Amino acid sequence: MTEPSVALATKANMVEALNRGLHEAMAADDRVVVLGEDVAKTGGVFRVTAGLLDRFGEERVVDTPLAEAGIVGTAIGMAVYGLLPVVEIQFDSFVYPGFEQIAVHAARYAWRTKGEVPASIVIRIPYGGGVRMPELHSDSPEALFVHTPGLKVVCPSTPQDARAMIVAAIQDPDPVIFMEPKRIYRAGRQELPDEPALGDGNGTGTKHLSTARRAREGDDLAIFSYGATVPLVLDAAERLSLELGVEALVVDLRTLYPLDVEAITGAAAHCGRALVVHEAPRSAGIGAEVSSLIHERVMLDLEAPVGRVTGYDAPFPQFANEDDYLPSVDRIFAGAKKVLDF
Amino acid sequence: MTEPSVALATKANMVEALNRGLHEAMAADDRVVVLGEDVAKTGGVFRVTAGLLDRFGEERVVDTPLAEAGIVGTAIGMAVYGLLPVVEIQFDSFVYPGFEQIAVHAARYAWRTKGEVPASIVIRIPYGGGVRMPELHSDSPEALFVHTPGLKVVCPSTPQDARAMIVAAIQDPDPVIFMEPKRIYRAGRQELPDEPALGDGNGTGTKHLSTARRAREGDDLAIFSYGATVPLVLDAAERLSLELGVEALVVDLRTLYPLDVEAITGAAAHCGRALVVHEAPRSAGIGAEVSSLIHERVMLDLEAPVGRVTGYDAPFPQFANEDDYLPSVDRIFAGAKKVLDF
Amino acid sequence: MSEILRIIGNGEDLDDREVPDGLAEKDLVELFRGLVLLRTFDERAVALQRQGRIGTYALYWGEEATQAGALYACEDGDWVFPSYRQNAIGILRGVAPSTVLAWWRGYGGTHGFWNPRDHRVGPICVPIATHLPHAVGVSWAAKIRKDRASALTWFGDGATSEGDFHEAMNFASVFKTSTVFFCVNNQWAISTPISRQMASETIAQKAVAYGMPGVRVDGFDPLACWKVTRDALERGRDGGGPTLIEAYCYRIMPHGTADDPRLYRDESETERWKKLEPVGRMGSFLRRLTILDDTKEEEIRAEAKETIAQAVRDMEAIAHPGQEILFEHVYRSGRPWNFDEALDELGSVERPAEVKPLGPPTSPGAGAEGKTQ
Amino acid sequence: MSEILRIIGNGEDLDDREVPDGLAEKDLVELFRGLVLLRTFDERAVALQRQGRIGTYALYWGEEATQAGALYACEDGDWVFPSYRQNAIGILRGVAPSTVLAWWRGYGGTHGFWNPRDHRVGPICVPIATHLPHAVGVSWAAKIRKDRASALTWFGDGATSEGDFHEAMNFASVFKTSTVFFCVNNQWAISTPISRQMASETIAQKAVAYGMPGVRVDGFDPLACWKVTRDALERGRDGGGPTLIEAYCYRIMPHGTADDPRLYRDESETERWKKLEPVGRMGSFLRRLTILDDTKEEEIRAEAKETIAQAVRDMEAIAHPGQEILFEHVYRSGRPWNFDEALDELGSVERPAEVKPLGPPTSPGAGAEGKTQ
Numbered sequence A, B: 001m002t003e004p005s006v007a008l009a010t011k012a013n014m015v016e017a018l019n020r021g022l023h024e025a026m027a028a029d030d031r032v033v034v035l036g037e038d039v040a041k042t043g044g045v046f047r048v049t050a051g052l053l054d055r056f057g058e059e060r061v062v063d064t065p066l067a068e069a070g071i072v073g074t075a076i077g078m079a080v081y082g083l084l085p086v087v088e089i090q091f092d093s094f095v096y097p098g099f100e101q102i103a104v105h106a107a108r109y110a111w112r113t114k115g116e117v118p119a120s121i122v123i124r125i126p127y128g129g130g131v132r133m134p135e136l137h138s139d140s141p142e143a144l145f146v147h148t149p150g151l152k153v154v155c156p157s158t159p160q161d162a163r164a165m166i167v168a169a170i171q172d173p174d175p176v177i178f179m180e181p182k183r184i185y186r187a188g189r190q191e192l193p194d195e196p197a198l199g200d201g202n203g204t205g206t207k208h209l210s211t212a213r214r215a216r217e218g219d220d221l222a223i224f225s226y227g228a229t230v231p232l233v234l235d236a237a238e239r240l241s242l243e244l245g246v247e248a249l250v251v252d253l254r255t256l257y258p259l260d261v262e263a264i265t266g267a268a269a270h271c272g273r274a275l276v277v278h279e280a281p282r283s284a285g286i287g288a289e290v291s292s293l294i295h296e297r298v299m300l301d302l303e304a305p306v307g308r309v310t311g312y313d314a315p316f317p318q319f320a321n322e323d324d325y326l327p328s329v330d331r332i333f334a335g336a337k338k339v340l341d342f
Numbered sequence C, D: 001m002s003e004i005l006r007i008i009g010n011g012e013d014l015d016d017r018e019v020p021d022g023l024a025e026k027d028l029v030e031l032f033r034g035l036v037l038l039r040t041f042d043e044r045a046v047a048l049q050r051q052g053r054i055g056t057y058a059l060y061w062g063e064e065a066t067q068a069g070a071l072y073a074c075e076d077g078d079w080v081f082p083s084y085r086q087n088a089i090g091i092l093r094g095v096a097p098s099t100v101l102a103w104w105r106g107y108g109g110t111h112g113f114w115n116p117r118d119h120r121v122g123p124i125c126v127p128i129a130t131h132l133p134h135a136v137g138v139s140w141a142a143k144i145r146k147d148r149a150s151a152l153t154w155f156g157d158g159a160t161s162e163g164d165f166h167e168a169m170n171f172a173s174v175f176k177t178s179t180v181f182f183c184v185n186n187q188w189a190i191s192t193p194i195s196r197q198m199a200s201e202t203i204a205q206k207a208v209a210y211g212m213p214g215v216r217v218d219g220f221d222p223l224a225c226w227k228v229t230r231d232a233l234e235r236g237r238d239g240g241g242p243t244l245i246e247a248y249c250y251r252i253m254p255h256g257t258a259d260d261p262r263l264y265r266d267e268s269e270t271e272r273w274k275k276l277e278p279v280g281r282m283g284s285f286l287r288r289l290t291i292l293d294d295t296k297e298e299e300i301r302a303e304a305k306e307t308i309a310q311a312v313r314d315m316e317a318i319a320h321p322g323q324e325i326l327f328e329h330v331y332r333s334g335r336p337w338n339f340d341e342a343l344d345e346l347g348s349v350e351r352p353a354e355v356k357p358l359g360p361p362t363s364p365g366a367g368a369e370g371k372t373q
């Protein structure tokens, strides 16, 4: 049993943090198994599962045939038997063939069994654009799962959260769609505490999967985001401060279902102005839900309608144009200004 | 070549109207083919495709093997060759196995071929609850398609519109997700004009797939809905009028993507109060999108936040409780009152 | 490969074969009891549907051998995964028949569902072929945990067309799981005949694609069904991997209570098959073996009748579930905040009048004539 | 079934067989020209990737016989549907090589895509096995329209695990479409060996599940690939339905430019297979037949080199597409209103600096090392 070097590093980027969380969860509970395409021998195309095969053996870390419905479906069966499978979907769009198993079974197994046998699986999905990949390696399908009752949908934006959240997701009895912002997989490093804990030290267990995080304090404008756009929002917030003297409160949603409604309405009401940012398409996306929640609950506290800066309702472009598609600091800044100037 | 009796009736319910539209489209253009599970010999479990086999033969009206990805995928291939396939998905939830083909191919074929070869298919989906069916026969997945760029998503609520819209959808070069509210398949009859036309006589062709319809005039509250909830909204509007003297303007959205933004914001601004009603789950649903659009564009004209009366973020229940799940006239009335009392 | 195993004759031109090793007299009676119980449930359910006391129902009349025969071959620790067509299989494993009836009445929660771990019986699966990977996953997990359990799953001829069938078969063969794929080839998928479903001569030969044994059996013969299943389970337990069983039979009845097969098939063909139906056939066989006589059969039938009658009473004693059921058991880890808000909203309006399963929907439309599960 | 057709020997222990009927000298040279052009494209694309002039690239070095050989068997009216691995196949049908290179450079619209109807070449398909039903649909449509066209589609050994493979095979067999399923069994799916992909001894035997012929061929032998494809197309056109071809070979190269096979396989095995690669082998064969000599081969190679060099120049002459490309060609029927609003928003902010295909993303993260298509 050798710990891979990656897990020993104290400062970790998101890939290493996820890897560390997986090592910890597998070591803590021998019901945890990992399966997916190319996850074992090579440790995954992004190396998130590196070292698991050597340490936990090929019964618990499995390279599967190339069939996403089969992967998700057999993982559900394993969960029914009592295991805690963690599935890797190689890239975002490749979750679509598994959609039926997720929607009709993963999401409904607890409900269909009097709460006794939830489909205790975690489906890890490296998602989103910005890494210059060919077609269909850059989708952001999280809203599809948010709109599918019975799932939890989460998305970390920092190494610390990634590590804490993957451990919590595995321990959570319910099926968790775990969105991994591949664009910031190696963006920066953070110290990882000895025990998995969320970045703001918020509680443990299921709390890890239901609370948003204030990533920046401010009084003038609340900006909500998650995943790969959080660092961009923080950059835009700095620019707002420098150029306009506007202090933005930045909320990293972290959990997309169920949303942390109090954190959201609290921040929006506090600032009186709000903006939502994500890279998924706009129509019926998370931004629409956040915007609706805010208006429904605290419209009277608002001085402007909630703005949205999002990906477009067009297919994710070939990568030479992906920077046009993705919300940039400039677009976030402009979107914020629009809300401020209202 | 015998016209089936169903198509001869002048007054038609929605099933008959759709059937008539299919007959017309197939007669007008021999590139139109119909395929799906049990659509030919029996005319479909809801009889929407009745009589087509006898009239157009088994090369153009095809009972397929039981495989939704295969049905959608081969239909895309047929469209690439130049046919105009109309696919029936037997019930809502059974579109999920076809989701990958829809999202990665139907939605992107035009884009991927310089606009030259759109996947000219229509995917008919009888959807929604209220007909006392076992599990997974009552889902409302339209928002999944609205959030998938490259598709058109439409949903009629009257026989006239159903007939005009199915003809327009077939003639439209783009892939159309055609949601059929099975609950009101046989709700009432309407005169069908000789030429397919939308209920309000609005233009032709693509217009049929991009405009909303005012189903009731009013000045006090705009209610937006589509499909099976439209008649309920109209009932609630009558009650609002009788009991509270409130006149609701009812907008049947008809096209869910792209939304008729002018009709929506116009009606909301006109009334100053608005409500969205659908039976699909709430989070990241069409209601969220409509609500966001209204707030973003005409918040200053609003006297209250836009309300939402929707299905819940829980699995569609076993049918003994479906009336609890579905928006009822009472719930719509209560939702309207909340907006009015704000 | 295309040899169809048959043990029970028809008392006429088809000869009886030897009762397979491993089945004592007691077992034969027990197996017959299972067949009769399933039959009784099914006939009663159809009657209940006609009376509007349950909703549309997927009857399995004639397919009891594929169910009771195969199940009888399972050890208690083996898991089974039924489709809607084997909806009542759980009652042979301890699931209350009233629970299954309640499911068809549209009840959820504690009334219409069961805990699969209590009886190693998966939930009734509605979307075609989607439960096959679950059976693979269960037997794979058992293998990982070094447990003895196998898994068996039933599905139809139509189900073999779905991608999930293929992916499940492939996973099982690659990971050599102890899984029995029991295909009930009743030759119809609603109105679609098998000739339109596939171009292969048999379903069993599909096993070749996975380097897996594929066997054919008379699906109206409970002993033959028992035998092929027992052999498959033994092979699986010994590390021999999965097996595909094709139980060749016929869908004697309509697809469901809303279906009219006269619209799409020749019912004289149906009559021919009906003569081979398993309950009468097994009864005659046991008489030929003098294991059964009128008294004994009457006793078994009466017992079954009473069990199901009681189940109907139990089902009807269940109060119509309250609206809180919508939000129960969705998440094991606790209720999200919006569920409470939803309940508040629901509670604030008058509840729709309690509905009979087939009472007119309170919706404006009504009357879609769905024919399927 | 498991006999592997081979025509070209290796000049050593493997004997040459007779050139199949239907291939004149001219054809052999033409076919060789195709192989060389594909090889030249591939090698150049790898170099371009290394230089950062295109993005991550899925090379096909060694698989040219499966592509050019099969294509040469097609009539002009037949359709072909490539996966990412056959990304350049279109250049043998009239697609501009610069268009294919531009695709890998991340260009869309008129630069990186083509009209499939112009050349009967489907778009490059990235999601595994999803293009198989399209090939079936095209050949089915042709059948309905009483046209002569068949369809051929390439896919890998890994692709056979997907449900779409199964559903496409089944539809083709049921509707007896003239479809050729050409499986390039290079024995690897990224890091996953075929032994982990399936338990069947061969891929060809999967055809049994569909009552379809399944044949095996040496995937490094262009003439053998031509022959089995020609036979399959003829059978298909004669109403004999689809065929599954298993082209047995080896993925000599990494999965893509970001992959390092040393992490997961023994590269001495690779070296063994490399000796059988098709371009050199066909060249030697033609020399043995005295159809080719140094001058001729030099001429063919020079021609290919110039074609590709010109393609590179053409690709590099394309201006970086403007942001309006995001909204072009999404709908054939016209642009929805929100596209115009989106363009307004985009136009109102400064455009991100023009990026080189592999230049650092302007995102905060950077550096994900995706290895796949």
Ligand SMILES: Cc1ncc(C[n+]2csc(CCOP(=O)(O)OP(=O)(O)O)c2C)c(N)n1
Residues within 6 Å of the ligand: B037, B066, B090, B094, B097, C085, C126, C127, C128, C155, C156, C157, C158, C159, C160, C184, C186, C188, C189, C190, C251, C255, C372, C373
């Ligand atoms: C994914 C999916 N598609 C369609 C249906 C609708 N449907 C219910 S039963 C059935 C036919 C099934 O035939 P078969 O597999 O032969 O089983 P049988 O009904 O004969 O037992 C169909 C199409 C479904 N339940 N699930």
Ligand SMILES: Cc1ncc(C[n+]2csc(CCOP(=O)(O)OP(=O)(O)O)c2C)c(N)n1
Residues within 6 Å of the ligand: A037, A066, A090, A094, A097, D085, D126, D127, D128, D155, D156, D157, D158, D159, D160, D184, D186, D188, D189, D190, D251, D255, D372, D373
């Ligand atoms: C649906 C889907 N899942 C996963 C992937 C990621 N992926 C790209 S290539 C590949 C391996 C394919 O192997 P094979 O089918 O043998 O083709 P080869 O690459 O060997 O040509 C995988 C898993 C994908 N492109 N699509």
Ligand SMILES: [Mg+2]
Residues within 6 Å of the ligand: C156, C157, C158, C184, C185, C186, C187, C188, C189, C190, C251
């Ligand atoms: Mg059947």
Ligand SMILES: [Mg+2]
Residues within 6 Å of the ligand: D156, D157, D158, D184, D185, D186, D187, D188, D189, D190, D251
């Ligand atoms: Mg391969």
